[in-house]
Every structure is written in structure tokens, then in C-alpha cells.
Amino acid sequence: MPFSKASPLGGIHGCRRLEMPRRLPYDCGMRKDDRIRPIVREAALLIVLATGLGLLMNAWHPRGLSLLTPPATGEGSADPLEISLEEAARRHVDGSAVFVDARSTADYAAGPIGGALSGPGQEFAPLIEGYNAATEPETVIVAYCEGAQCELSRSLVTKLIDLGYAQARYVVDGWGRWKAQGLPTETGTPGG
Numbered sequence: 001m002p003f004s005k006a007s008p009l010g011g012i013h014g015c016r017r018l019e020m021p022r023r024l025p026y027d028c029g030m031r032k033d034d035r036i037r038p039i040v041r042e043a044a045l046l047i048v049l050a051t052g053l054g055l056l057m058n059a060w061h062p063r064g065l066s067l068l069t070p071p072a073t074g075e076g077s078a079d080p081l082e083i084s085l086e087e088a089a090r091r092h093v094d095g096s097a098v099f100v101d102a103r104s105t106a107d108y109a110a111g112p113i114g115g116a117l118s119g120p121g122q123e124f125a126p127l128i129e130g131y132n133a134a135t136e137p138e139t140v141i142v143a144y145c146e147g148a149q150c151e152l153s154r155s156l157v158t159k160l161i162d163l164g165y166a167q168a169r170y171v172v173d174g175w176g177r178w179k180a181q182g183l184p185t186e187t188g189t190p191g192g
Contacts, residue, residue: 065149081157083169085177088142092184097140102152103175113144113175114184119156140167144174 058064091097092113099116101108108118135141141160143153153170160168171177179185 079154081154081161081169083142083171085171085174085181088144088169088171088174089178089181089183091140091142097142098135100141100143100156101175102143102145102150102156102170107146107175111185111187113178114186116144116186119143120152135165137164138167139165141165141169142174143168143170144178146173146175148173 055067058067088097088099092099092115099113100119101112101116102119103112104120105118108116108120112118141157143156143160145152150173153172153174157168157170
């Protein structure tokens with residue numbers, strides 16, 4: 001709808017009263033506060049809508065940020081499948097667990113925890129027969145991946161438990177926290 005000019009109101013800078021659509025309720029005869037209110041209201045509405053859309057996308061995304069609870073660190077977790085970094089390190093030192101790297105084969109080739117086997121969570125199905133033949137069901141298995149939001153190690157542990165490995169556990173952000181503590185790692189393409 002085009003704007004139409006009405007009779008002049010007089011005032012500053014020869015301002016003329018304009019007939020404007022209801023969506024933009026302001027004219028030159030309005031006070032400055034009355035002209036700014038609709039703009040501020042629309043800006044606030046846009047901010048609220050953008051924030052809501054951002055929160056919705058974060059909740060929908062599988063690696064979205066945890067906004068209500070702090071990310072898990074492996075300490076004092078309620079998940080019975082999780083093992084603390086300290087317990088995993090103790091088992092590594094005394095050799096009472098088999099370590100499985102749930103990261104990609106490329107990450108594994110760059111260097112895993114010392115002596116860990118490769119068991120990429122997304123490519124695990126072809127490796128199942130090898131694990132069944134090489135390990136007893138009573139074996140304690142510690143899986144790990146990288147990043148507090150990484151679910152590959154937990155997914156791998158769930159698959160191992162379904163195969164009968166009741167002692168399978170995972171470490172949250174196992175690789176990152178393991179390296180930060182200076183615990184034993186291998187470099188290059190390890191055997192395993």
C-alpha cells in the first residue's frame with residue numbers, strides 16, 4: 001500500500017503527516033519516545049525468536065551443549081557404565097583391563113592410549129568376531145573417545161554388553177583427559 005501525503009502539520013524540517021500501514025505506527029508529529037518504542041519492541045521480539053530457535057536447534061542436535069547440567073567429567077557420575085579416569089589408569093597400570101579406542105581409525109592411527117585396541121564405534125560391526133575370539137566375557141573392557149559430548153565410547157560399551165561383556169565400561173572424554181594427565185600413549189600407527 002503506497003504512502004499518501006496529507007496536509008502539513010508544520011513543525012520541524014517541514015515534516016508532513018503520512019498515512020502509514022498499522023505495522024509502522026509513527027509519523028513526524030509523534031514524540032521521539034513514541035517512535036522508538038515500536039522499533040525496540042520489534043528488536044526484542046527478534047532477539048527472543050532467535051534465542052528460542054537457537055535453543056531448539058541445540059536441543060535437537062546430537063552434540064548440542066548441555067545447558068541445564070554441567071558436562072560429565074567422569075567423576076561421581078550416576079551412569080553405572082562409566083568408570084572414572086583414576087580407576088581406568090589404575091587398571092591400565094596393573095593390566096587388569098583391555099582398552100578399546102572408539103575414535104575413528106584415523107585418530108587411532110595417530111596414537112591411542114598405550115596398548116589400546118581399535119574399535120571405532122561407527123565401524124564396530126565388522127570387528128565383532130575378532131573381539132569374541134580374542135577376549136573372554138569376564139574381561140574388563142574400558143572404551144574411550146575424545147570430547148565430553150562424545151557418545152562413541154558409551155555406544156561401543158552398550159554393544160559389548162549386548163554381546164555378553166558385562167564388565168565393559170567407558171571413560172568420559174577419555175582421550176583428552178588421559179593426555180592432559182600425562183598417562184601412557186602411543187604415537188604413530190600402533191599394533192593391535
